[in-house]
Amino acid sequence: MKMKIMAPVLILLGAGLAVLALQYTDIFNWEKEEETLELTEAQMGMFLDLERKVKAVRQSVQNGILAQDEDFLIQASNQSLEVFDLIDSLTDTFPEAEGLEEAYQDFYASLVSIITLFLENRLEPGRARLMEMEESHAFIDNKLRGIVATVTGEGCLPCFQDL
Amino acid sequence: MQFKVMIMGFFALGFLFCSAAPSDSAEQNVLNIAGATTIQPVLEVLADDYQHKSGQTVQIQGGGSSRGIEHVLQGHGPLGAVSRALTPEEKKELEYVTIGKDALVFIVNKRNPVESIDRDTAVRLFRGETKNWNELTNWERSVVLVTKEMGRSTLDLFEKYTGIHHPDNPEDGENGRVDESAYEIASNLDGVTLVAGMPGGVGYMSLGASEYLRDKGMPVKILELEGYSMDRDSIVAGDYPISRELNLVYKEENKDLVQGFLDFCLGRTGQEAVRDLGYIPVKEPQ
Numbered sequence: 111m112k113m114k115i116m117a118p119v120l121i122l123l124g125a126g127l128a129v130l131a132l133q134y135t136d137i138f139n140w141e142k143e144e145e146t147l148e149l150t151e152a153q154m155g156m157f158l159d160l161e162r163k164v165k166a167v168r169q170s171v172q173n174g175i176l177a178q179d180e181d182f183l184i185q186a187s188n189q190s191l192e193v194f195d196l197i198d199s200l201t202d203t204f205p206e207a208e209g210l211e212e213a214y215q216d217f218y219a220s221l222v223s224i225i226t227l228f229l230e231n232r233l234e235p236g237r238a239r240l241m242e243m244e245e246s247h248a249f250i251d252n253k254l255r256g257i258v259a260t261v262t263g264e265g266c267l268p269c270f271q272d273l
Numbered sequence: 274m275q276f277k278v279m280i281m282g283f284f285a286l287g288f289l290f291c292s293a294a295p296s297d298s299a300e301q302n303v304l305n306i307a308g309a310t311t312i313q314p315v316l317e318v319l320a321d322d323y324q325h326k327s328g329q330t331v332q333i334q335g336g337g338s339s340r341g342i343e344h345v346l347q348g349h350g351p352l353g354a355v356s357r358a359l360t361p362e363e364k365k366e367l368e369y370v371t372i373g374k375d376a377l378v379f380i381v382n383k384r385n386p387v388e389s390i391d392r393d394t395a396v397r398l399f400r401g402e403t404k405n406w407n408e409l410t411n412w413e414r415s416v417v418l419v420t421k422e423m424g425r426s427t428l429d430l431f432e433k434y435t436g437i438h439h440p441d442n443p444e445d446g447e448n449g450r451v452d453e454s455a456y457e458i459a460s461n462l463d464g465v466t467l468v469a470g471m472p473g474g475v476g477y478m479s480l481g482a483s484e485y486l487r488d489k490g491m492p493v494k495i496l497e498l499e500g501y502s503m504d505r506d507s508i509v510a511g512d513y514p515i516s517r518e519l520n521l522v523y524k525e526e527n528k529d530l531v532q533g534f535l536d537f538c539l540g541r542t543g544q545e546a547v548r549d550l551g552y553i554p555v556k557e558p559q
Contacts, residue, residue, distance in 0.1 A: 187469035219456040
């Protein structure tokens, strides 16, 4: 008799505990998901910022050549230092970004070497070097996309390791 | 077939004559100068003023001091810019006028805590033995070398001072060769821009160009060399370890053609331009 009276109480208690546990788990999961999403956005922001700054460096050097104004080259140098800062932060977070500094360094050196070609009126090699820069820039962009793909797990094409 | 070859031969000869010996009237109206990019900014500043004053068009190209010598010797133009002292052999063939003085300086990125350098440190750096700045300071950053291409007098001065030669120099340096990892640049402008944009960068450049760009905001630092900071007095006195002449060279037969421009460079406007671009005038502008 006692058992019969106690049974619904126990069932209700069990159900209540289960609902609470479920809710607690849901809240916990939701919070965790939110945290991961925020972190990913911050990381993505860094990648996008890097891509934007690399473009800005290139634009400043090109403006310096076209306008024959060293102020643009000073701007490019300062932007380039910001690129290095971003690469440092990314490398701290993602081991996949290890080769990025060297790739950017090569890109920046090639970009800057174009200045003299135009300065000395060596226009043909200057134009050829500009074409090479398109490829070099695309290489960095691909590398960045590769790292993002590896980090986010959204496929791996082109995979960072293959670049 | 023979006819075709003859026609092509005539064209080739015509081209050679046209390029080697421009007409007198063209020569009188155009003053074609090529050579050291160190001197190029000074000449560019002066070209417009001189053109306005004399009616003679001044065309300027860089290419380095070696090109400046070849330019005149091979008859491509009457004036060459050479940013070093002439060799005894060159002095036999060419006349020259020194319009200013310059020095070679070692530069690093502004973020680098290093303040001075000496010959041994420069040798270890440019041979690639010192890989990280933490071997010289407490700053953790890979060393990135920036060197000059062949044919540049800045490279000649560097080779003479350090005893390290460019990888393509036919002769071995007494202290070996510049490390293969070094980025190679041509002019001072791209050299300074490169070091300024890479935190670990180190290079050797013209004092005038480095100081001018640094003062405009380029993030570079000029290092003391063997205890000498870059004051003009030590260069004028010849105490600074690596200084050089800024010369304009010509053939005696072209003296009349170039004399006006040479006088202009040595006059008040010319010497002011030399000073304003960070070099040391040979005559103090009044």
